[in-house]
Amino acid sequence: MTAAESGTREKIYEVDELTRVEGEGSLVLHVRKGKVLEARLRIFEAPRYFEQIVVERTPDEVIDIVARICGICPVAYQMSAVHAFEDLFGVKVDPEVRALRRLLYCGEWIESHALHIYLLHLPDFLGYDSAIALAHDDRPAVERGLRMKKIGNRILEILGGRPIHPVSVRVGGFSRAPRRADLEPLRAPLAAALEDAKETVKLVAGLTAPEFEREPRMVALHHPKEYPYNHGHIQSTDGVDLRPSDWDRAFREVQVEGSMALHARTKDGATYLLGPASRITLDAEQLHPIARELLAETGMADAIRTNIYWSVLARAIELTHAIAEAIDIVDGYRPPIESRVAWTPKSGVAAWSTEAPRGLLFHRYEIDGRGRVSAAQIVPPTSQNQGAIEDDLRRFAPRIIDLPDDEATLRLEQLIRSYDPCISCATHFLDVRILRD
Amino acid sequence: MAAMAHPTEHGHGGHAHSNEHGHAARGGTPRPRVAVVKFASCDGCQLTILDLEDLLLELSEHFEIVDFPEASSARSNGPYDVLFVEGSVSTPDHLRRIGELRKQARVLVTIGACATSGGIQALRNWADHDAYRAAVYPTPEFVESLARATPIAEHVPVDFELRGCPISPDQLVELLTALVTGRRPQLRDEAVCMECKRRGVVCVMSAQGIACLGQVTQTGCGAICPRMGRGCYGCFGPREQANAAGLARYLQASGERSAEEVGQLFAGFTAYSEPFRSTITDLGGTRGARRTGGAGHVAGGAYPPPGGAATGRASYLPGRPRMEGIDDDGR
Ligand code: SF4
Ligand code: SF4
Ligand code: SF4
Numbered sequence: 001m002t003a004a005e006s007g008t009r010e011k012i013y014e015v016d017e018l019t020r021v022e023g024e025g026s027l028v029l030h031v032r033k034g035k036v037l038e039a040r041l042r043i044f045e046a047p048r049y050f051e052q053i054v055v056e057r058t059p060d061e062v063i064d065i066v067a068r069i070c071g072i073c074p075v076a077y078q079m080s081a082v083h084a085f086e087d088l089f090g091v092k093v094d095p096e097v098r099a100l101r102r103l104l105y106c107g108e109w110i111e112s113h114a115l116h117i118y119l120l121h122l123p124d125f126l127g128y129d130s131a132i133a134l135a136h137d138d139r140p141a142v143e144r145g146l147r148m149k150k151i152g153n154r155i156l157e158i159l160g161g162r163p164i165h166p167v168s169v170r171v172g173g174f175s176r177a178p179r180r181a182d183l184e185p186l187r188a189p190l191a192a193a194l195e196d197a198k199e200t201v202k203l204v205a206g207l208t209a210p211e212f213e214r215e216p217r218m219v220a221l222h223h224p225k226e227y228p229y230n231h232g233h234i235q236s237t238d239g240v241d242l243r244p245s246d247w248d249r250a251f252r253e254v255q256v257e258g259s260m261a262l263h264a265r266t267k268d269g270a271t272y273l274l275g276p277a278s279r280i281t282l283d284a285e286q287l288h289p290i291a292r293e294l295l296a297e298t299g300m301a302d303a304i305r306t307n308i309y310w311s312v313l314a315r316a317i318e319l320t321h322a323i324a325e326a327i328d329i330v331d332g333y334r335p336p337i338e339s340r341v342a343w344t345p346k347s348g349v350a351a352w353s354t355e356a357p358r359g360l361l362f363h364r365y366e367i368d369g370r371g372r373v374s375a376a377q378i379v380p381p382t383s384q385n386q387g388a389i390e391d392d393l394r395r396f397a398p399r400i401i402d403l404p405d406d407e408a409t410l411r412l413e414q415l416i417r418s419y420d421p422c423i424s425c426a427t428h429f430l431d432v433r434i435l436r437d
Numbered sequence: 438m439a440a441m442a443h444p445t446e447h448g449h450g451g452h453a454h455s456n457e458h459g460h461a462a463r464g465g466t467p468r469p470r471v472a473v474v475k476f477a478s479c480d481g482c483q484l485t486i487l488d489l490e491d492l493l494l495e496l497s498e499h500f501e502i503v504d505f506p507e508a509s510s511a512r513s514n515g516p517y518d519v520l521f522v523e524g525s526v527s528t529p530d531h532l533r534r535i536g537e538l539r540k541q542a543r544v545l546v547t548i549g550a551c552a553t554s555g556g557i558q559a560l561r562n563w564a565d566h567d568a569y570r571a572a573v574y575p576t577p578e579f580v581e582s583l584a585r586a587t588p589i590a591e592h593v594p595v596d597f598e599l600r601g602c603p604i605s606p607d608q609l610v611e612l613l614t615a616l617v618t619g620r621r622p623q624l625r626d627e628a629v630c631m632e633c634k635r636r637g638v639v640c641v642m643s644a645q646g647i648a649c650l651g652q653v654t655q656t657g658c659g660a661i662c663p664r665m666g667r668g669c670y671g672c673f674g675p676r677e678q679a680n681a682a683g684l685a686r687y688l689q690a691s692g693e694r695s696a697e698e699v700g701q702l703f704a705g706f707t708a709y710s711e712p713f714r715s716t717i718t719d720l721g722g723t724r725g726a727r728r729t730g731g732a733g734h735v736a737g738g739a740y741p742p743p744g745g746a747a748t749g750r751a752s753y754l755p756g757r758p759r760m761e762g763i764d765d766d767g768r
Contacts, residue, residue: 071481
């Protein structure tokens with residue numbers, strides 16, 4: 001970061017390349033006389049044109065292709081796509097397939113949340129450059145994180161052949177469903193991971209987070225009977241209630257003025273927050289009892305809602321949930337009667353939202369008469385959160401502008417990392433030029 | 438093979454399994470300085486490094502990871518003993534950076550299909566780039582992007598490459614171990630079929646008529662797709678001497694597949710590697726390219742094709758009565 005002093009009390013903070021967020025981004029904060037003129041999180045991601053690459057491809061090909069938008073949450077992309085297609089084609093999958101897809105998502109959440117908490121976020125709270133530096137002083141903590149990450153990956157590997165870009169998800173089910181015995185090796189490590197997760201909740205609940213209260217509009221899927229992965233209605237803290245296919249009735253993408261970036265807003269132009277904190281706020285009742293109890297013990301549900309730094313705790317609670325639910329699914333699993341059911345394509349609009357580790361991920365495909373995609377829209381969580389992040393940066397900045405540059409920078413970076421912005425996910429984010437006086 | 442250690446110009450020769458600086462990481466002091474950089478990619482390959490989990494902390498005893506923006510706030514400029522490069526060259530800025538980085542790196546290792554082949558984004562190389570840009574971005578003139586997404590070896594010499602979308606953790610460990618001990622990494626050039634044989638996997642192509650690119654695709658993954666009941670889609674890229682045209686003819690003849698359908702099988706994550714590249718072009722380009730007025734032309738043929746149980750088609754298996762429905766109108 002460089003803080004260019006231009007005139008009295010005018011500072012432009014630039015965090016050049018945000019580290020420890022997936023992908024590359026940068027932040028520009030323009031401050032004059034204690035007032036924040038501008039806060040902009042910039043994204044460096046070469047365009048890869050996914051929405052064009054999927055044109056003319058068949059639904060199963062699309063499932064393979066969109067996974068490559070993000071190496072951290074490929075399952076999320078596969079899940080939003082497969083449910084969009086199945087919704088349009090009227091495909092009803094075997095109940096065990098439905099459970100296996102939840103298990104697959106559990107695996108991705110476990111690996112993503114464990115990675116974020118231990119390798120990316122905890123070093124921030126404890127004042128280290130990286131998990132490797134942290135490991136020098138507290139190796140058991142880092143090993144605990146890695147153990148959980150590993151079991152998440154193991155789930156993905158057993159169900160999908162490999163942890164990154166698994167291969168088995170197909171329209172109608174799976175190319176191959178596991179036998180009971182295939183899931184057996186998950187039992188013991190999952191049981192151990194549950195203890196690790198509880199330990200993690202204790203650890204992060206005891207951290208000190210900067211004071212920063214605000215009341216963002218929160219959006220997440222909500223399902224009356226289960227914590228949201230693939231099903232539920234899109235709901236918000238201010239009353240939105242929509243089918244997962246109908247995201248575009250309440251939200252839209254807007255082009256940010258003076259840049260190429262596309263952000264999402266509500267129809268009336270407001271920003272909103274997705275992700276673990278929003279899900280905990282809207283869906284706490286549906287958490288696995290073990291996770292729900294832990295949340296109650298911490299007594300920090302309100303803090304999670306109002307202070308984004310506590311998203312680290314929201315992640316720890318969700319990590320516990322995902323491990324506990326994975327145990328239940330493995331215990332109750334019997335192979336599906338049909339691992340993949342018959343289907344025929346239909347023309348029309350295939351749209352769906354699922355809950356990626358970082359929040360709601362919306363896909364919309366127009367399918368032509370030959371069952372191929374003719375147009376696509378993919379709205380990743382990061383492009384939806386971007387507006388809320390910038391709002392928060394504007395609100396937060398006055399508290400740190402009097403700090404020494406190094407410390408101010410660290411605080412800003414830490415704030416941004418609290419949103420876990422997965423920049424690779426931002427399929428159509430672009431470099432925005434700095435605006436200087 | 439040594440001759441290919443420094444592929445030049447447009448030779449997307451790729452396989453650079455040996456090099457003169459392979460001893461950079463010989464044991465003793467000090468630890469080799471390792472960095473990871475990213476071009477156009479999904480980050481999945483560098484995540485594979487983080488996914489080494491238990492090994493990660495052990496590795497950090499042998500290597501000094503000096504620049505890995507996704508894992509650490511500590512940054513360092515070159516020179517580096519080992520530089521891992523993920524992603525394809527896709528913007529004017531990438532073009533500038535790759536030359537600079539090559540100068541900073543004693544050993545440059547490309548990781549993954551994006552870096553070694555151009556990746557899925559290289560499908561735009563068959564299309565009209567301006568039309569692509571205009572379709573995704575409202576004001577395309579601001580978009581900094583090259584007409585072609587290209588592998589690293591098209592621009593600078595590459596010392597080693599790890600294939601795959603994403604790379605295989607086993608091959609990554611093999612490479613790192615070889616670098617530490619100063620020996621040559623054992624990265625085999627064999628067909629995925631060999632992996633099926635070794636593991637006793639029943640061939641999905643001969644048993645079920647599923648299209649599989651395993652014969653022409655390099656091993657390394659452990660035959661993941663056949664093991665998961667589907668055909669290989671070539672994510673480790675063509676092996677040397679792969680007879681892609683021959684397989685394409687076989688796939689058309691044996692499965693009533695149209696040229697277009699077969700072309701799409703090759704038009705995946707390593708499409709831009711020869712001989713997949715020319716096979717796709719010979720079969721009429723990519724469908725996306727035809728849409729945007731690119732090099733291809735509209736091929737005939739009904740879709741979905743009549744009958745057949747092969748995967749990759751829009752319909753799958755004749756149905757049986759539905760089981761009682763699940764509440765998936767969203768609830
Ligand atoms: S090769 Fe595949 S996994 Fe690796 S960065 Fe590219 S898209 Fe991601
Ligand atoms: S399944 Fe594919 S890779 Fe395996 S033997 Fe058959 S053709 Fe080869
Ligand atoms: S079988 Fe083929 S497509 Fe599947 S992981 Fe291996 S190389 Fe990639």
